[in-house]
Amino acid sequence: MRILLAAPGDSYSLVNFRDQFSDWGHDVTHWDFTTQPEWHIEEGKRFDLLFHVLVNEEISAESLADLKRLNLVAKALLFCCDDTWRLPVSLAKAGNYDIVITTDPDAIGLYRAHGHTHVKLVQYGVNPAAWQPCGEPWKSGPDVVFVGQNYVGRWDFIKA
Secondary structure (H helix, E strand, O other), rough: EEEEOOOOOHHHHHHHHHHHHHHHOOOEEEEEEOOOHHHHHHHHOEEEEEEOOOOOOOHHHHHHHHHOOOOEEEEHHHHHHHHHHHHHHHHHHHHOOOOOEEEEHHHHHHHHHHHOOOOOEEEOOOOOOOOOOOOOOOHHHHOOOOOOOOOOOOHHHHHH
């Protein structure tokens, strides 16, 4: 499958989306909308799937409609990873996509209440080839792994 991955160029997106899709045998083109706000159409380039990792307002409804109208993407998927605190942004975008994924089980009912029946609940995952325990602490410690950024308070939480 040819996938247009619209996602930030951070290590999380690259390792857990781009690299994982490639490992599964898909042909992935990464569009880092944080550095390239507009997608530049390559002549003859068509995608089976637009996989959009929603951050904010990266892809306008008009731009998405153009990608579909020009038959540059067959299906468009919106991955809403922050619905626990940013559901209104996701709800405003959902109607423009063929498939919507949320990681928030409490959001499903709200999507349905707004007429969005094409929403699936999928929990976060990571690329198992990239996230392997290593080093001495793993030999004697518990089987616990944390994948994420060291935001305020997380390190104290993990130590506890």
